[in-house]
Amino acid sequence: MFQHGIASGDPLPTAVVLWTRVSPTKEATPGSGRGPRTTVRWTVATDARMRSVVSSGTTTTTAALDHTVKVDVRGLRPATTYHYRFSVGKVTSAVGTTRTAPAPTARPARLRFGVVSCANYEAGFFSAYRHLAGHRLDAVLHLGDYLYEYATGTYAMGQANAVVRKNDPPHEIVTLSDYRRRHALYKRDPDLQALHRRVPFICTWDDHESANDAFSTGAENHDPATQGSWSARRRAAYRAYDEWMPVRLSGTAKVGDGSQIYRRFTFGRLAELSMLDLRTYRNAPGGTFTQVPNRDAASRSIAGPEQLGWLEKGLATTESQWKLVGNPVMIAPVRVPPLPNRIRDAIEDTEGLLPAEGVAYNTDQWDGYTAERRRVLEFLADHNVTDTVFLTGDIHSGWACDLPTNAGLYPLSTTVATELVCTSVTSNNLKDILGVPPRTLSTLVETAIFGANRHVRYLDFDSHGYSILDVTPARIQMDWYAISDRARKDATSQWVQSWEVPASSQRVRQAQRPSEGAA
Template sequence: MFLRTASVAAGSAAAVAAAVSPNAEASPKNSVFAHSVASGDPLPDRVILWTRVTPEARATPGSGFGSPTTVRWEVSPGPRFDHIVSAGLFTTSVERDHTVKVDAAGLQPATRYFYRFTVADGPLAGATSPVGRTKTAPALSSDVDKLRFAVCSCANYEAGHFISYRAIADRDDLDFVMHLGDYTYEYETGGYPGKFGEVVRQTAPVHATVTVDDYRVRQGKYHQDPDLARAHAAHPFICIWDDHESADNSYRDGAENHKELTQGSWSARKRASDKAYFEWMPVRPNSIDNGEHLYRRFRFGDLAELIIPDLRSYRDKQSYLAVDDPNHSITGTTQYTWLETSITTSSTQWQVIGNEVMMVPLVIPETTDPRVADWLHHQIGLPADGITLNNDQWDGYQAERRKLLHAIDTAGKKSVVLVTGDIHSSWASEIPLSAPHYGKDSDGRVVACEFTPPSITAASGFDSLALTSALAAPAAAAMSIAQQAITTVNPWIKDVELTTHGFGVMTVDKARAQMDWYYVDDVTNPQSGVRRAFGWYTRAGHPKLLRA
C-alpha cells in the first residue's frame, strides 16, 4: 500500500501460507521450529524477527529442558534467498524459553522481505524454519498515498477456531496486522467458554496461568495454531497487550481475576506474564526509568502516525466512585504526557491511536438537557458525560478522557481516529467533546472517530447469554433490543453489533480513513467462511462518520 513499495514475487502470499500449513508443521524438518516464525514492529530500516527452537523432544515451552542453541537468521528480497541483505547469529537457551528475537537492521524502507532461521550448531545443524514474509515501514519523510492494515483482538483458544487469522493470512494487500490485546487468555480449561457454554478445543496448561512457565506453555499452545502461525508468517504484527495476557481487568496494583491467597503476589504474576510476553511476541520494548514499557509509536511517511498507549500497566484501580476524579488515571502521569504530546505534535496527516479499551462514552444520560447535565455535574458531582456502564474502559476515567479530547481539539487535530479492541463486539462511533452537548451546540462537537472490530473468538454479548442452544433465540432478541437502545440513548454511537466474531481492515489514504468489518459465520466450525459485513469512514479534516 505504501507509495513506491517494492514489488513482491507472484504468489508470495500463497508460498508463505504453504510454508506454515498444518502439514508442513508436522514434518520432521519443521519439528525443530514447531512454533513457526513471526515478525513485527516495522521501522524504515529494520524489523523484529522471531522464532522458537525445540532442541530436543522434551524441550517444550516452559519445560526448562534443552541445550543452548545457535541459529542463523537471514533476510532476502525473494523467497529463494538468492540474495541475503541482512543476517546474523543468535544463541538461545532455557533462560528465554528457547525463543529467538532479533532486530534485523540494514533494510530498505517500504519493502517486502522474506526471512528464515537455520540451526547453526549441534546435532540439529542445518534444520531450517518455515519462511516468513515481512515489510518495512516507509521512510519518515516519504510521500505515502495509502496504508492498509488488519485490526484484531481477543482470541480465546477454547471458545473457537482462529478463522479470522486464516482470512488475514490469505490477504496480500496488508502492510501489517494491528493486534490490540488479549492475544492469550489466562483462564483454566472451561473457565471462560464460548457460545452455548462449550469448550471447542482445550488449551494448555489446563490450570490458570500464574507462573512464567505457565504463561510460556499458554503462548506455545497459541503459536502452534496453524491459522495464527500462518498470519504471523504472512505479515508483520504490531501488538499491544490488554488484560488477559496477565489476568482479567488488571490495573497497576492488581487484577479482578487474581487471588493473592492462592496465586501469590500480583507483582510476581505480572512480571511472569511480561517476561513470557516479551519472549514470545515480536515486539520491540522501549526502555524508560530502567524498565521496559510497551507504549510506542510508528510513523508511516507523511500520511499517518500510529500511537499505541498501554492502558493496563499504569492505570488506577477501576472504581465507579472515581470516574470523574481528575486524579484518576487510565494512563499514569508519565504516559499521559507522552500520549497527549504524541497526538498534538504529530506532523502526519492522520493520527491513529491503537486503543485497547473503548473510548466512546457508553452511558445512561442523566438528562436530555445539556444545561441540566452541566448543573448536575458541577453542583451535585454526577459524572459529566453520564452514568457509566463499564468502568474498565475510558468511561471509568472520564476526567482524563475530557482532558485528552480538549488537548486534541485545542491543537486543531481533526484527523484523529481510534482503532479499539476488548469489547468483543462491533462499534462505529463519533467521540464528542461533551456527550450531553452532542448535536446541540459547539461544546458537543466531534473530536475523533472510533472503529471497534469484534473479537476473534472471545465471548460476545450473544455468547454470554446463549448458555445453551435453547437460549439462542431469546439471546438474539435481547441483542437486537440492546443494539437499538444503545444507539438511541448514545446517538454518537452510529453502529453496534453484539453477536458476531471477526476482524477489521483499516484503510487510510489522503482523503479518508475507512474500517471494513469482516465476520466469521461460525467460529465453532473450523471450515467456516468469512464475509465482509459493512464499513464506515471519516474524511480527513472532518471528524464525522459516514457509511461506506
C-alpha cells in the same frame, strides 16, 4: 525444530523484529527450563527463494529464554517487502514475509492494516486469522487479549461454556512456566502461524495477557491469598510476552531490557500510530461493573501521567496526517438504560457495559477514568488536532463512534476525533451468552444504546471476525468481516459493513462497499 512458527513485528523504516522458537531436544518443551544452548541462524532476502540475501547472522538461545529467538534486523530499506527464515544446522524454518514502514518523509498513497482483538483458544478456531492472511496488508494491529489466562472450562464457548479446544496448561496460568506454555499453545495454532508468517504484527496488551481486569496493583482475576503477589505474577506475564512476541519493549528487542510497551510508529506523512498500554499504570477500577464514586476525580488515571503526556505530545507535533491510536479499551462514553434481566446479565458477562439498573459507564474502560478522557478530548480541541482515530478492541463487538467533547449535547457539541472498534476473534459476545440467533435479542440492546448515545453510529453485538483499516489521504475506512462459525475449522468469512472518516471531518459515515486490496 520450528514447531511454533515464525513471526515479524514492529516495522520501522529501516528495521524489523524477527521471531521464532526452537525445540532443540525432545525435553526442551516450553516452560520446562530444559534444553541445550542452541545457535540459530537468521537470513533476510528480497526474494521468496532466499537467493538475494541482504542481511544474515547468528544468535544463541537457551532455556533461560525458553528457547525463543528475537532479532532486531537493521539496515533495511523503507517500504520494502522482505522474506526471512531461520535455521539450526541443516534444519530450516518456513519462509516468512515482512515489510518495513515508509520513510519518514514519504507520502504513501495507501496503507492497509488488519485489526484484531480477543482470541480465546477454548472458545473456537482462529479462522479469522486465516482469512485475514488473504488480504494485502502492511501490518496487523493486535489490540490486546492475544491469549487468555483462564483454566480449562472456566471461560469457553457460548451459553453452554463448551470447550472447543483445551488449554495448556489446564489450570489458570500464574507462573512464568505457565505463561510460557500458554503462549506456546497459541503459537501452535496453524491459522495464527499463517498470519504471522505473512505480515508483521504491531501489538499491545490488554488484561488477559496477565489477568482479567488488571490494574497497577492487582486484577479482578487474581487472589493474593492463593496465587501469591500480583507484582510477581505480572512480571512473569510480561517476561513471557517479551520472549514469545515480536515486539520491542522499552525500545529494544532484547528480552528482559524493559517492560514499556507503549510506543509509536510512523508511516511516512500519511499516518502515525501510537500504541497505548492501559493496564500497567491505571488505578483500580473500583469494582467491575459497579459505579465508582470518584470516577470523575482528577487523580484517577488509566494511562498514567507520563504516558498521557507522551500521547499528547505525539498528537500535537506529528507531521503525519492521520493520528492513529491503538487503544485497548473503549474511549467513547456509553450510557445504557435498564434492560430485561436476562439481557442485562449477558451484557455484563460479555461486554462489561451494564450493571444491574443501567449505569452511564463501564469502569474498566475510559468511562471509569473520565478526567483523563476529558483531558485528551479537550487537548485535541484546544490544539486544533484533526484526523485522530482511536482503534479499539476488548469488548467483543463492532462499533463506529464520533467523539464529541460533550456527548450530552451531540451533535451540537464539537467532535474532535472518532473511534472504530473491532469484534472479537472468538471470545463470547452477546448472542453467544444469550444462546440466540444473530440479529434477534441483540438488536434490542443496540437500539437502546443508539437512543441514549447519538454519537454511536454503528454497533454489532453478534459477529466474530476481523477488520481491515484502509488509509488514504482522502479518508480512513474500516471494513468489518465476520466468520460463519467459530466452532468450525473451515469457517467462511464475509464482509459485514464499512464505515469511513473523511479527512478533516472528525465524523464517521457509512461506506457502501469494502475497500479494495484483498489478495
